[in-house]
Amino acid sequence: MLALEDITVVSLESGISAPLCTRLLGDFGAEVIKVERPGVGDVNRHWDSVVDGDSSAHVWVDRNKLSVELNLKSDEGTAIFHELADEADVVVQNYSPGVVDRLGVGYEDVREINEDIIYLNISGYGRDGPYSDRKAYDMVMQGETGLILMNGSPDAPAKIPLSVCDINAATYGTISTLLALFHRERTGEGQELDVTMFGGMLSWLGYFPQKYWHNDELPERIGMRHHLLTPxxxxxxxxxxxxxxxxxxxxxxxxxxxxxxxxxxxxxxxxxxxxxxxxxxxxxxxxxxxxxxxxxxxxxxxxxxxxxxxxxxxxNQLDDVLEHPQTDHLDLVKDLETEDGPIPYIDTPIDSDTLEFAAEPMPNLGEDTDDVLAALGYSSEEIEQLRADDVV
Missing domain, CATH: 3.30.1540.10 (formyl-coa transferase, domain 3)
Incomplete structure (x- = not known):
């Protein structure tokens, strides 16, 4: 059983944080419509080309989605987005500060046409406050939230190689969306949600704030050792x-x-x-x-x-982990069936006797545009005209 199979998510997403959030919702069965810039798409499509021409990041975060190319800078594109949002349960966005409001696709714009909508904003610092206008990327946020200076050896700080700040925001974004859906099930009310990379990482600082507040202690870099325990x-x-x-x-x-x-x-x-x-x-x-x-x-x-x-x-090295006997036992590496052949991926690590999880390959840029527009009631001729007008 796909737990979110009747839920539709429309996403204005870029990079990792929001795309990973919506991929998780897609794994749980939601229909995720990824709205992308015509001819360009999400930036994560272009970081490398190691997976049969696709980027490793795109394969990681974009399975179980439909891709629609839509020019939101045009009036027609905005109108089509409003039609999508009108039929959606959730909108997720992590565009740069202020962009969705300038484009007319922010929460207030969507709520006018769909008052039950759940609208999730994922940002670096939030939509107000002294840092609200700053763009945020994982490495920048690792520095801002103290991770870099507490990580590494005594001789040199180090960035954590995983995109932990993006993953944190995606995780809290998924949790908050599920909570909001549960709240709406009980009350019928939609709502706007804000998840910040900054706040999320502060919530992951563990015991270090307590050691500072109560012992005036800042974490020193100790390499492969533990700050609180030894040996x-x-x-x-x-x-x-x-x-x-x-x-x-x-x-x-x-x-x-x-x-x-x-x-x-x-x-x-x-x-x-x-x-x-x-x-x-x-x-x-x-x-x-x-x-x-x-x-x-x-x-x-x-x-x-x-x-x-x-x-x-x-x-272990990464290859040891991927070939680990427990990896095999838990059946964590599976294959996505694509037009270029099977692509291995790490499966959702939840084991259940009743729940099922989706496993559809990541979409090519715009491959679902015509089908999604047709489902909204557009004729083939109208779709071709929208394409001629650079709307889709």
């Missing part, structure tokens, strides 16, 4: 591999010292009596642990950690 993280082994383990409790610490490292004297050292003590004296403890781990192979430590019941894992 914790990948350790290089004698065979130039890594063993990755986590000491989360005093019981784990005792097991590590006695059963794994065979260094019971560490338990008698007052500098390491509690986790806070160990973190305070990590400059002594962590080199000690590292010097012990590097003397034996990955397999040696894996066996000892496993026998002791301490959480551990490998440090």
């Amino acid at each position: 914790y993280g990948p350790h290089e082994t004698a065979d130039d591999r890594y063993i990755n383990f986590a000491i989360l409790s005093e019981a784990h610490w005792e097991l590590l010292c006695d059963a794994v490292l065979e260094q019971p004297d560490l338990l008698c050292d007052e500098r390491f009596a509690t986790n806070e003590d160990r973190v305070e004296n990590r400059d002594v403890l962590e080199p000690t642990i590292e010097s012990l781990i590097v003397d034996q192979s990955r397999d040696y430590w894996a066996n000892r950690l496993d026998e002791a019941g301490i959480p551990w894992g490998d440090v």
